Amino acid sequence: MKFERVAITDRAIEIVRQLKEKHGDLIFHQSGGCCDGSAPMIFEEGDMYLDDSDILLGQLEGVNYYMNQDQFEYWKHTHLTVDITEGRGSSFSLEIPLGLRFIIHSRLLTDKENEILN
């Protein structure tokens, strides 16, 4: 059995594929803070400077999913599922011109998942 921190819904995969076709390689970065924060953002690979303080949570449809280390400390007991919904964010995330927003659904990790992942 495979244990993962992040997953993605089928309809979100479709949008990721669409964006990859247009923009090439991509990354997800989990934002925090105000307004459009607390949401996953998707960027062209290389656009955002990443270093050891960005934790790689997993890969979704070939797209790495990162979160900043100190935010991760408060999130690591939860599992995230990336989904897509109608909406209009105001960040630089690439799906916004489509009238769509990636969002996350969270659940607690099971005891077994916690043991393996943390």
Next chain:
Amino acid sequence: MAYSKPNFKEKYGNFINGKFVAPINGQYFENTSPIDNSLIAKYPRSQKEDVELAVDAANAAKEAWGNTSVVERATLLNKVADIIEENLEELALVETCDNGKPIRETLAADVPLAVDHWRYFAAVIRAEEGSATEIDANTVSLIIKEPLGVIGQIIPWNFPLLMLSWKLPPALAAGNCVVLKPAEQTPSSATLLMEKIADVFPPGVVNVIHGFGPEAGKPLASSPKIDKVAFTGETTTGQLIMQYASKNLNPVSMELGGKSPNIFFNSVMDEDDAFLDKAIEGAVLFAFNQGEVCTCPSRILVQEDIYDKFMERVIARTEAIVQDDPYDVKTMVGAQASNDQQEKILSYIKIGKEEGAKVLIGGASCKLSGDLANGYYIQPTILEGHNNMRIFQEEIFGPVVCVTKFKDEAEAIEIANDTLYGLGAGVWTRDAHQLYQIPRAIKAGRVWVNCYHVYPAHAPFGGYKKSGFGRENHLMMMNHYRQTKNMLISYDKNKLGFF
């Protein structure tokens, strides 16, 4: 009394070089009202080329504008304040329609506060002075402040006109030209204001462009032809903007939100008086502006010996909140700004419950009738839990507050500071020592003491930690929009003697 949806044109343009212009590629996006999901109007879906036009217009205007006298600039800023005041009701109505917030708030808070910020910076530049220092008998150092040139400003959707009025006046007062991009969820009040003040400033001094973040915001933030970026928003975009600015070695200022603690010590319940009533309201202010405030007091910390009695009063006050048609002056809580925000808030309530938080009131979306059934409403919600839960650590940006207990001062400070952010905090007590010592121990840029959610111009506002940097609403913001020119003058007739 109830207002109704205001009238709009079919579509609007960008405001560039003193005129409204259509986007170059002719593309527009539809802007809807979160009150009932109805169409408001179409706004330009600007691209890099439109941003270039605005940046070029600002660059062409900067020399002349930077050399205007402070009298002239102050007069024009005051003129804008007068125009906003004369059109208060119209601007309030448009703001309510675009953002979903109740008309009671836009009439009493958003628009009057906007007026205040324009007047404050008009006054500041008439009163402040540079400095001169005699370094020795023959050497004088003169400090003259000079404008940076062209400023890019990217503002959020939670207080569209007010955030514009936090950003534009200090930049303009300091002698800069500006290209401002409102959030794509709320382009209306900035556009209406530009219509009203189109002739106030020389062409190119103020430019407003609309569009999406990746298409218009990014080219603005990364333009090599601007001299600074000011941003209010969230952390990932903040980091990106700082990266882009680093390529141009440009300064930035950032306001990135928080998870503000609102701390109630046991002495607040020593008397059942006006102050206790004020403190209860202070706790319920989490629902102000639907919780869509970067300083939302989203963590209530209550001393354990008054916890039950105090929370009983807070829940009763929350129950009394009127959530209904935002156009009705009786309504206290309106619509969330968009569908995705509503979904995000609901997903937080869900994970909160999974983590073991107890719902004390609310905990679901709010179904209103008629056209409002299509809008995005969330019931004011109080969740009881502990500070390690994600709902205590992340900005939910909804009318959702998390409450927990503390034993003593040390524990209150520990919980208050156990967060990535440091924007706002509230401290409520009748104890004279706590009034000073607790705020000093909290790592946040603004600590409200026996009050909350008060935003007068003349009180500096900005964050510690991951909440950003820069201090708005105060004359010190002017220095974030200026260079320091030092003239080091020698009155000595004799040479140094080296050569």
